[in-house]
Structure formats: C-alpha cells, structure tokens
Amino acid sequence: MSENLSKRILEQSMALLDKSLEVSSPENLVKNSIKLINNKLSINDEEIKNYKKIHVIGFGKASLKMYQGFYEVLGYKNISRALLVTHITKSSYSYPKTKIIISSHPFISKKSEKAAKSIIKFVRNIATDDLLIVLVSGGGSAMLSLPIDELSLNEKINYISKILIAGIPEREANEIKKSLSKIKGGGISENAGCSQIVNLFLSDERNHQFDAIASGPSTQKKYIDPISFIKKYELEDITSVKIRNIFKKLSASNKKNYKSKKIINFLIGSRENLLQTIADNSSDFNFSRVYFLKNLAEISTENAASYLSCEYKRIYKNAKKGMNLVVSSGEIQVPIVNPKTAKGGRNQHLAAMMMKNHQFNFPFVFIAYATDGMDFLEGVTGAYYADYHLNLIKEKQEYITQAIRKNQTYNLHHSFKTLLEGKKTGNNVSDIYLFSFFKD
Numbered sequence: 001m002s003e004n005l006s007k008r009i010l011e012q013s014m015a016l017l018d019k020s021l022e023v024s025s026p027e028n029l030v031k032n033s034i035k036l037i038n039n040k041l042s043i044n045d046e047e048i049k050n051y052k053k054i055h056v057i058g059f060g061k062a063s064l065k066m067y068q069g070f071y072e073v074l075g076y077k078n079i080s081r082a083l084l085v086t087h088i089t090k091s092s093y094s095y096p097k098t099k100i101i102i103s104s105h106p107f108i109s110k111k112s113e114k115a116a117k118s119i120i121k122f123v124r125n126i127a128t129d130d131l132l133i134v135l136v137s138g139g140g141s142a143m144l145s146l147p148i149d150e151l152s153l154n155e156k157i158n159y160i161s162k163i164l165i166a167g168i169p170e171r172e173a174n175e176i177k178k179s180l181s182k183i184k185g186g187g188i189s190e191n192a193g194c195s196q197i198v199n200l201f202l203s204d205e206r207n208h209q210f211d212a213i214a215s216g217p218s219t220q221k222k223y224i225d226p227i228s229f230i231k232k233y234e235l236e237d238i239t240s241v242k243i244r245n246i247f248k249k250l251s252a253s254n255k256k257n258y259k260s261k262k263i264i265n266f267l268i269g270s271r272e273n274l275l276q277t278i279a280d281n282s283s284d285f286n287f288s289r290v291y292f293l294k295n296l297a298e299i300s301t302e303n304a305a306s307y308l309s310c311e312y313k314r315i316y317k318n319a320k321k322g323m324n325l326v327v328s329s330g331e332i333q334v335p336i337v338n339p340k341t342a343k344g345g346r347n348q349h350l351a352a353m354m355m356k357n358h359q360f361n362f363p364f365v366f367i368a369y370a371t372d373g374m375d376f377l378e379g380v381t382g383a384y385y386a387d388y389h390l391n392l393i394k395e396k397q398e399y400i401t402q403a404i405r406k407n408q409t410y411n412l413h414h415s416f417k418t419l420l421e422g423k424k425t426g427n428n429v430s431d432i433y434l435f436s437f438f439k440d
Contacts (some may be wrong), residue, residue, distance in 0.1 A: 002363050003388035005438055009323065010365045010386060013436045014420075016285040016325075017369065020277040021427055026062040026137065026202050029269030030069030033200070036078065043266050048198060051131035056082035056098075057119055057188075059144055060137030060214050061105065061372045061428035062202050064093045067135055070200075071095055080130070083122045085115045085143050088424050103143035106376065108157045112145035116183045119144060119217075123192040132197045132218075134188070138204035138428045139372065140214025141174060146183040150246050156180055162238040167335030169298045171205065172229055174215040179226040179250055180243075185211065186221025189261055196262045203270040204331070204371075204428050206297035210265045220263055226250060271295070271329045271430040274371065278327055287436070288322040291315050295430070296330025301346070301353045304332045309358035312435050316362065319439050326435040334407070342407035345375030347382035347431055351418065352409040355385050355393050356400045363387055364437040371432060373425035381422040382431070383413045392416060 034043050041048045056079055058067050063084045071079070082098040087105035094100075103115040126132055147156040159180070163173050178185030189197055197218060205212045211219040226247040230239055239247075275292060282290045293311055296304050308328065315326055334346045344352075347368035354366055369375075369382040385393070393400065396416075403412035413419045 005363045006365055006386040006388050009363065009436045009438060010384065012285045012287070012323070013325070013365055013367060013434050016278060016281060016287070017367075017432065017434065019281055020274055021371065021425065023281070024269070024273040024277040026065035026269065026427055027069040027072075029202065029273060030066050030200065031073055033266065033268040034070065034073050036074050043198065043200065044268070048131065048264070051129065051196060052127070053080040053130045054078060054133060055080050055126050055130055055194075056133045056135065057084070057122060058082070058135030059085040059115075059119070060140035060202070061087065061424070062137035062426055063135055064088060064091060064100075065426040066137060066200065066202060067095070067098075068093065070133070070135065083119060085119065085140070087139065087143060088426060105139050105142045108142050108145045108153070108160060110153065112143055113153050116144040116146035119188060120146065120183065120191050123188055126193040128193060128195050130194045132192055132194050134197060134199045134218040136199055136214050136218060137202040138213060140217070141177060141184065144183050144214075144217060146181060146187065148180055148182055148246070151180055151243070159240070159243055161339070163235065165336035165339055166233070166235065166238065167333040168233050169333060170331060171209065171212045172233065174212055175224060175229055176226055177215050179224045179247065181215070183217050184215035185224060186216065186219055188218040189263055190221050192261070197264070199263065199265045200268045201265065202429065203267055204430050206295060206331070208267055208270055218263070219265070220261075224250070269429065271432075274429055274432070275327060275329065282325060286323050287325045289320060289324050291324070291326045293326065293328035296328060296332055299330070299332055301332050301334055301350050304330065304350060305353040305358060308433065308435070309354065312360065316360070316437060316439065321439050324437055324439060328433045329430040330433070331431050336407050338406070343377070343411060344407055344409035345370065345377055345380060345382070347375040348380070348409040348413055348419075349404065349407070350433070351383035351385060352400055352404050352412055355389070356397065356404060359390050359393065360387065360437070362437055362439065364435065367420070367434040367436075369420060369432045369434070371425065371430060372428040373422050377410060378424070379421055380410065380419055382420045383409070383418050384420055385416070385418050389416065389418065
C-alpha cells in the first residue's frame with residue numbers, strides 16, 4: 001500500500017511541477033510584463049521613450065522562449081532586427097529578421113567565442129537614437145565568451161573549468177570570468193552604438209543581482225578587483241603566474257570611470273513566480289497544504305541535506321492529515337574530486353546525500369529538479385527517492401557513500417532507477433526541491 005501511495009505522490013508532484021513550469025514559462029512572463037498600445041512600449045507599466053527603431057538580442061537558456069513572448073506582443077513589424085543565442089539545438093523557432101546562433105552550455109567552446117563576436121558586431125551597428133532590448137537569462141555566461149587580448153580562449157577555458165569544479169559560488173565565479181572577458185561585465189553595453197538599452201531579466205541568481213545574471217554583459221560596466229576573490233577563496237594554487245600577473249595589471253588599471261549610457265533594468269521573472277504558481281495550483285493536484293523554505297545558496301550538499309531533513313521532520317510533526325508539500329529552491333555547490341571520472345549533477349548529488357543520511361518513516365517522495373531540464377547532463381533533469389526505496393538504500397549504503405565521494409551519482413541513480421529524465425525546457429529560474437508526504 002505504501003509503495004502505491006508514494007508512487008501516486010510522485011506522479012502528482014511531477015504533474016504539479018510540470019503544470020507550474022508551463023504557466024510561469026519565460027514566454028508568459030515576458031507577455032505579462034510588456035505592452036504595446038498605440039505604438040507606445042511599456043514594460044512593467046513604465047513607458048519606454050525617445051527611440052526610433054527597436055533591435056533585440058537574447059542569450060541564455062531561456063532566450064528562445066523569452067523572445068517568443070516578446071515577438072507575440074510586438075510582432076515583426078515593430079522589430080527592426082534580432083539576434084538570439086541559445087544552447088537548444090533542436091527547435092522549431094523561426095522569425096523574420098531574426099538570426100539564431102547555437103552556442104554551448106555548460107562548457108565554453110569556440111561556439112561561445114563566435115556567438116560573442118556576433119553579438120558585439122550586431123550592437124555596434126545600432127544607430128544612436130535606436131533602442132536595444134536585451135533578453136537575459138542564466139546560462140548566457142557560458143554561451144558568450146570573448147577573452148581579453150592577453151589570454152587565448154583555451155587558456156581561459158582551462159582556468160574557468162578549474163574555478164567551477166572548485167565549488168566556488170556562481171556569483172563569485174562570474175566576477176572572475178568578467179575580469180578575463182571583453183563581453184562580460186558590461187561589454188555589450190560598452191560596445192553598443194545606441195544610447196539607450198533596456199534589459200529584461202529572467203533571474204536564476206540568488207538575490208536577483210542584475211550584473212550577476214549571465215555575468216552582466218549588458219549592464220553598466222564597473223570596476224572589478226579579481227585579486228580579492230583569488231585570496232578570499234584560496235585559488236592561488238590553481239591560478240597560473242600569467243593569470244595572476246594579468247589580475248595585478250587589471251587591479252591597478254581598472255579604477256576608471258566608464259562612460260555611462262541610459263540602461264534600464266527590469267526583472268520580469270524568477271523562481272518566486274514558479275513558487276507562487278506551485279502554491280496556486282497545488283489544490284488541483286490534491287495537496288492540502290504547501291510549505292515554503294528559504295532559498296539555498298552558498299551551501300554544501302551535506303549542509304543542504306541536513307537543513308532540509310530537519311525542516312521536513314519539523315513540518316511533518318505539525319502538519320495536518322492528508323497530502324502535504326514542502327517546496328524550496330537553490331543552487332548548491334558541489335566540488336568535483338576528479339573531473340575525468342565524475343558523472344552526475346548537483347541535483348543528483350543532493351538526492352544521493354539525502355538518501356545516505358536522511359530516511360523518513362512515513363510515505364514521502366523527495367525530488368531535486370533542474371528547471372532548465374538539464375542537471376549538468378543532457379537528458380537528465382535531476383533525481384528523486386521515496387520511502388519504498390529505503391530497504392535498497394540500507395543495503396547499498398557503502399555504494400552510495402562511494403558514489404558521493406567519487407562524484408558518480410549518475411551511476412547510482414541509474415542503477416536505483418531514481419533518475420528524472422527529460423529535455424531542455426527553455427526555462428531557467430533555479431533548482432527546485434520538492435518534499436511531498438502523506439500524513440494519516
């Protein structure tokens with residue numbers, strides 16, 4: 001009975017999540033944020049003035065869906081031209097006067113450099129009195145890469161790869177990326193021929209800091225001191241002498257005032273929209289109550305698992321009878337021991353850590369899900385486990401421990417049949433953690 005009940009809980013939880021992702025899709029969020037009435041463009045009820053033509057660029061995991069929403073409101077007659085950068089290779093998106101470039105994610109590649117050069121060329125050719133609309137979403141940092149002249153693309157790729165597997169928080173890693181880039185941290189806004197830029201952000205960032213989303217290529221350029229980050233996170237051993245000398249030079253010369261442009265930033269969507277939609281639709285999927293926990297950022301998988309487990313037990317104790325749901329979000333940090341043998345993603349890792357240390361003696365399902373549809377590995381959206389897995393988990397404790405230690409959690413979940421599989425969603429607001437349970 002318990003297994004059948006938990007499987008129904010899993011089915012209802014995933015159906016609620018799928019419905020909520022559809023309702024709060026980037027396309028719908030953009031459509032809800034912009035209006036065009038009597039040829040007057042307004043965003044979040046603020047009218048945009050003093051421009052002749054509209055040019056659009058978009059980059060990041062949600063660029064195609066964001067542009068779909070923008071295009072549906074404005075129509076092709078009101079868009080002079082557009083350039084979109086995406087990592088989605090198979091799509092049916094096609095628009096007049098719009099070029100779509102395929103780049104790479106999560107790794108930087110030659111495609112990233114080519115895409116960045118195309119974006120820079122595009123914005124340089126915009127007239128001064130025209131308007132540039134920029135559709136920004138997470139993932140744009142990897143899709144656009146244009147190293148400073150002192151560094152080759154391969155040198156930058158090798159260094160950033162070391163930074164990423166060291167478990168550095170994403171915002172801080174992006175600050176280092178900016179210091180080695182001609183496009184990140186304001187490179188687009190600095191090169192744009194127009195005097196007015198409007199950014200529409202779909203945020204996956206922990207505090208929705210605009211210059212951190214996709215490493216802020218279209219925000220106002222500002223001073224960066226990479227040396228302080230190197231020292232704070234003890235990265236000296238993985239930072240070559242050449243790059244350290246570049247950082248010293250940058251720290252000494254970057255304290256200049258950059259030419260200001262009129263840049264208007266709008267947050268058009270984030271994890272909060274998804275969380276609210278989950279709450280609004282929960283009763284349709286037989287949940288009597290939804291509880292929300294804080295967003296998890298700058299936290300290890302071990303500490304995240306301990307925190308979640310403690311909160312789940314507390315909520316269960318005080319919950320009323322019936323189906324209950326606990327929702328949280330975040331992007332936890334997972335240091336990689338050996339990149340050559342590692343296989344998994346941070347959601348797979350968190351689910352494995354929960355399996356190892358945290359079992360519950362009532363019908364439950366724990367789900368860790370990537371809203372972009374890619375938990376580092378293409379085709380894998382995350383992982384889960386339920387109370388009917390507990391006997392297997394107890395038998396395989398040593399195997400789970402080794403999979404976590406070696407960063408091979410994909411193999412673990414594949415053998416346990418606890419992988420969540422799917423395609424890239426064209427969304428990207430955070431990772432989502434669902435804990436669904438039934439109380440008698």
